[in-house]
Every structure is written in C-alpha cells, then in structure tokens.
Amino acid sequence: MDCRKYQSQFNSYLDRDLSPTEREKLQFHLSECLLCYRQWSSLQKTHELLRQLPTLDPPEHLSAVVMARLKDRGFHQPLKFLTTLPRWLPMGVGVALFLLISVALWQVMPSQYPWQSLFPSSRKNVTTSIGPSEQPQEGITIRRGDSASPVPVMVLRVKDFSRAHQALESMLRSFDKPMPQKRGANPSFHSDSAQLIDVQVPGQRFPHLLRELDKIGHLDHSEVEMHRLANSQQKKSISIRIVIIGNGSDVEIRRLPK
Amino acid sequence: MDRRSLAQKSSSVKHKEEQLLVDRCQQGDRDSFAKLMQLHQRQIYNFTYRMLGSAEEAEDLTQDIFIAVFKGIKSFRGEAKFSTWLYRIALNQTRNRIKYLARRNFFAKRTKREGLEEDMGLETPETLPDSGPTPEQWAMTKDLAAQVQECLNQMGRQAQQILILRDVQGFSYEELSEMLSLKPGTVKSRLHRARNALHQCLAGKLE
Secondary structure: OHHHHHHOOHHHHHOOOOOHHHHHHHHHHHHHOHHHHHHHHHHHHHHHHHHOOOOOOOOOOHHHHHHHHHHHOOOOOOOHHHHHOOOOHHHHHHHHHHHHHHHHHHHHOOOOOHHHHHOHHHOOOOEEOOOOOOOOOOOOOOEOOOOOOOOOEEEEEEOOHHHHHHHHHHHHHHOOOOOEOOOOOOOOOEOOOEEEEEEEEEHHHHHHHHHHHHHHOEEEOOHHHHHHHHHHHHOOEEEEEEEEEEOOOOOOOOEOOO | OOHHHHHHHHHHHHHHHHHHHHHHHHOOOHHHHHHHHHHHHHHHHHHHHHHHOOHHHHHHHHHHHHHHHHHHHHHOOOOOOHHHHHHHHHHHHHHHHHHHHHHOOHHHHOOOOOOHHHHOOOOOHHHOOOOOOOHHHHHHHHHHHHHHHHHHHHOOHHHHHHHHHHHHOOOOHHHHHHHHOOOHHHHHHHHHHHHHHHHHHHHHHHO
16 A cells, blocks of 8 residues: 555656655655555666657758748738738728628528518519429529418419509408508518519308409419319418509519429 | 755746747747747657657657647747747647558558667767767767667657656656656656666667
C-alpha cells in the first residue's frame, strides 16, 4: 500500500513539486525499498533522456523562405488605406449586403407571409399547382396561397374586371352559405385587374355556381378538374379557389406541376 | 547584484525588445517580423520536429506557423506572453497538419526506423571534437534519442505535445495551462500519464 502511495508521488518528485516533508519521506522509502527505487530510477532515466534530446538547428534558409512566401502572397506591405479603415466596416458591408439580398428575394418570391398582403402591388407572382405539368414561362404566376389542403382552382376570364367582380360578389351573396373564406386574411393575390377568391359552397349547389360563373365570364378549367369536382358533389361543402382576371391584365397564369 | 536579479533583468530587457518587435510587426514592418522569427524559429522548429518526427515536414510546418503568425499578429493584444500566443498558433497548425498527414497515411507508411537517425540532426562521429564522447558512446546516445523519438511518434497527440512542451522545451505548468487552455491540475495529470506511457514504451524497447 505504501509503495503505491510513494509511486504516485514520483512525477511530483520529478517536478520538485513535493513539500519538504513528503520529499524526505519518499527519499527515505526509496532508500529502503528496492522495487520502488528501481521504478523511480527507470522513470528518472526516461525523463533525463527526454530532456537530453538534442536541440536541432532549423535550416538556414527557413526565415528567407518564409519571407519570400509572405512576399509572394502580397503580405509584405499592407495597403495603408486598409489599415486606416474602421474595424466595423466589413461587418457593416456584410449586413448591408444581407439586407439588400433579403429585400430582393422578398420582392421576387411569391406571398408566403401575412405582412406581404400589405404590399399587394409588390407581389405579382402567384402560382397554381393544378393542371397538366407545363414548363413555367416568363411572366407572372399564381400560387395556391398557404392552404395546406389542395383546393381546386378555376380561372374566370372577364372583359370588364370591376363589373364582373361586383357581379361575382353579389352572386356569391345570393347563395345560402357560400361565404367567402378568409377574405381579409387570405394571402391571395389582388390587383386592379385580377383577384383570387376562396369560396365554400354546399355540394348540391356547386353546378349552379358553375353556371353562374359561366354567365359572368369565360370559365377556364380543365376537364380533369371538373371530373374531380363532379365526383365530390355528394360532399356537404366544396372549397374552390376562383381566379378572376380582367382583359388586358398583365397577370398570366403559370400552371405548375403538382 | 546577484545572479537571479541579473537573469530577471535580462529577461525583462528581452521581453521589452520582443514587445517592440511585435509592435512594429503589427504596423506591417517586415524586418521586425524577420527578427522576431529569428528569436523563435529554433524553438518552433524543434517542437514541430518532435511532434512529426520528420525534418522535411517540420520545416514546412514551421513555415506555415510563421505565416499564420504574420497574418494574425494584429490580433495579438499582449494579454498573454508572445511565446504563449505563438505556441497556441503552433499547436493549432500542428494539430491540423497531423490530421492532414494521418489522412494520407504518412505515419503508417513510415517504416520503423527509416530515415529517423538521419533526421535526428546529430553530428556524425567523424566530426565530433576530440574531447567529446567516444564513437561508441555517441552511437548509444544517438540510438537512445532515436528510440525516444520513436516512442514519441507512437503516442497520442495530446500526450506527445504535453511531454515535448514540458520535458523537452521546459515550459512551466502555468504556461502550459495558458497554451492548452487547460486547468493546471489537468495539465499535471495529463503530463503524468504521458510520462508513464513514455516510460513503458521505452522500457519495452530497451529491455
């Protein structure tokens, strides 16, 4: 037990880190215990070997090579104007660039956040996810809002947008329960010549709605979509999205693949 | 004036001189950097050599360390000693180099003793002064040094660096603690483990 205790002090003894009392005790033990003395002697030799490792001279050309490398990399003379620039400048430039890119992206990206509805005119692109897959074209697209569930989209092309819009509003009011959904909060597209309206109608009254819409303007919807809607007539209510677009509107619809 | 106060005065002068060189380097003075490098290159070269066990790699790494020092010298604020700051860079660069070399099987490819003795930088017996050790003694020393280096190469990086910094280069526990960002107690226990590992390795070789 004593041996183990003394052996654990060997390293501190090497570092001259023992108190005088501890040192005396250890020295006394080493003079009496051959096993510990051999171990200590061996450790001490190892330590000595390490300390006596020869110090090597670095190659003579070392500093010349380093200076040459610094010169090659243009580190030899710092540009004075760079040293006088304030330290915050790189960070400031970074923040400015970040803001610039963010604003640019915000302008280009379609509506995804509620506050973007405050600036409808800044948002010209809306995209639908219905219809056959076509390659997106240059121009304006219509996106299906933030709704998580797929909503059938019907495009209604009209000659006079404002009149058609009014007719559509009154027609929707004539239904028993065809309440426009989340109109204010709807992140749908809105401009002077185009609007995106979400409506919910009783399933039985859906054919009537289609007929009314056909009266207001040219209803443009794919047969596939109609088929799907016809099958769902048994449902209590049907949600659809109507995109009403006036003639001469610069709004185009891009039908993107699902 | 006794010897200790003389040594302290000399150290203080050296420190002031070094600080002056650092200040000039921070203003982009190349000549001062060259002088600063002259002051430290021997120690750094030896450190890298002991860490890598190859003169060529040590030279290359020492160059990289000093280039990194030049690049980063403006960030040196004098809170620690310059040598401590320099060694922190050296330790980082060495760690990266060891990783790089390990990926390329540098350490595995090295044959057991290949080139080691040539790398040791020892003079050959023919060039030794008459008063020095005999060729037999010299061969023994050289062989032992090679064995020690071989054991160092076989150790883990942390153990290796702590042994070299403390037992070969003679840094204090406080300095090691700052360089390695470790508590002095941790430094001590790691050093003790490393010494024991080296002891075992050498005992195995010299039996």
